[in-house]
Amino acid sequence: METLSEKSNAYLQMLCKCITDRSVGSEGNRVATAFFNDLITSLGWQTEIQEFDATDWIDGGASLHCGSDTFQVFVSPYSLGCEAKADLTCLSRFDELEKANITGKILLIHGEIAKEQIMPKNFLFYNPEEHQRIISLLEKGKPNAIICATGRNASLAGGVYPFPLIEDGDFDIPSVYMTEEEGSRLLLHAGKTVTLNSNSRRVPGKGCNVIARKGNQRGKRIVITAHIDAKKGTPGALDNASGVVVLLLLAELLRNYDGSRWIEIVAFNGEDYYAVPGQMHYLAQNQSRFHDILLNINIDGAGYKEGNSAFSFYGLPEEMESMVRNIISHYDGIVVGSPWVQGDHSIFIQNGCPAMAVSSQWFTDHIDSQEITHTSKDNLEILDPGKLVEIAQALDMFINEI
Incomplete structure (x- = not known):
């Protein structure tokens, strides 16, 4: 039987190497969401597919000259x-x-x-x-x-x-x-007169969110999110295959969950896309239902090989934050991080929900100067799959205690 560490690595290989393009509207993106849905369904979760139209894009290059x-x-x-x-x-x-x-x-x-x-x-x-x-x-x-x-x-x-x-x-x-x-x-x-030729074409496509649910439907929701899409032209390992892997590992750890909360695991589709269609679809569906969300946990930029994982808090009740701090104190590789807003947790914060963001301390400390995300440097060589297991285990402990 595979260990969680082996599964972490296998899932990363699937999302970043076997699938070469997870940009919204692309065939690779649809393969990635199908992979996520099939795997999480096999773990006993009920899933909902939220499909939407999404424009793909073909870059044929460009040239510019003057004389x-x-x-x-x-x-x-x-x-x-x-x-x-x-x-x-x-x-x-x-x-x-x-x-x-x-x-x-x-x-x-x-x-x-x-x-x-x-x-x-x-x-x-x-x-x-x-x-x-x-x-x-x-x-x-x-x-x-x-x-x-x-x-x-x-x-x-x-x-x-x-x-x-x-x-x-x-x-x-x-x-x-x-x-x-x-x-x-x-x-x-x-x-002067210049000549520009740009070979660019928009292509109609489709995309979807995948939402998996388990637990007590009458309880308040804990919504755990990570975006599954990546920028075109990048493997999207740190941004954000690592977050999707945490969702899958957590889904396995919670496969027998029978607590008092309604757990919702969401693979968002669109955070790195101009129209954020997945987030807009979810927002429209939940516009009058944010009040029943106890907490959002968003994973983005997790698992960087250097430094610690970082949990940051946004409006958590004192007792809840104290519980999280106590849990992560048992993990040498997890610390309390600085707040940052460039992620899907902002959707929940803007709608009055407490939120917790999970990332890499190095990434959040260098978010205004890093040269990795949205480039070919965002590959598996910069990740530590073991850190994703540690994050999933800490979140599992928290969700079972809350």
């Missing part, structure tokens, strides 16, 4: 493609965007206005007014296409360099992005 000079550019995720030839207009500040005539131009956005990833136009959970205004001005201005010169923005865009300033399948102006260094070269050609 004899060529520039390296990358297709913005989920952008429309284009074959564009127009004069180059360059903007670095919001006030310049307000005043400029950009209609029919190819627009280079750089500098201050490109310092952080612009939230998708229909993203509800965090969408600063400045971001909304930028999108509105671009849509009203109707440039032929947009080129974005960017640096790093780990807190919003992950560890990728350069980062895509625009990642939004609901935004229909074609866009590409480039490094700040390439942007400096391109600035020298302001006012």
Whole structure:
């Protein structure tokens, strides 16, 4: 019989190597959710599949040139493609965007206005007014296409360099992005005619959440979540195959649960996707039911090979927090971590539910500077499968005591 450690490693292999693309709307994503559903059902859990439409995206590359000079550019995720030839207009500040005539131009956005990833136009959970205004001005201005010169923005865009300033399948102006260094070269050609070819295509697809349930239906719910999707082009080991593995290990540990709580294990689908469709579907279904949730436990970024696992608390009743602190004190590899908001626990916090987030202390301490997530570096080599077993065992102890 396989040990939990062996299962932890096998599940990681399945999610990160056997399945090569878990991005929402892709075939790999559907294979991953089917794997999760089949396995958790075999452990005696009742499951619900929440299906939704989701756009997949095919990146065929892009090219940019001005006269004899060529520039390296990358297709913005989920952008429309284009074959564009127009004069180059360059903007670095919001006030310049307000005043400029950009209609029919190819627009280079750089500098201050490109310092952080612009939230998708229909993203509800965090969408600063400045971001909304930028999108509105671009849509009203109707440039032929947009080129974005960017640096790093780990807190919003992950560890990728350069980062895509625009990642939004609901935004229909074609866009590409480039490094700040390439942007400096391109600035020298302001006012000249440039040619941009972007081979990008949106593909209709499907995705789903998987919700598994067990326990006393009349009791208050403990909702344990982890997102199963990953960015296209990354194995998504830390972000967030490791969280899904914790859900599966915990489901096995709780397979005979007969306590007073209604346990809900949710594989969310969409945290790393512009439209967060799985989260929106769950939110709509539970809009009038958040009051019956005792606690959300969200796992994201767990199992990093260096340092400890970290449990952080958001509005837990004093007695509950004391219970968790006592349990994790028995584990050398788990500590109380600092609060962080870039995860699905924020959905529950915003709806008045106590929450606990489980991650890696190294990751949360470096969330604004790390260079791993959303890149090819997010692979199995950076994980310790044993840490996922330890997290699952601590959560099992807590759930059985509460």
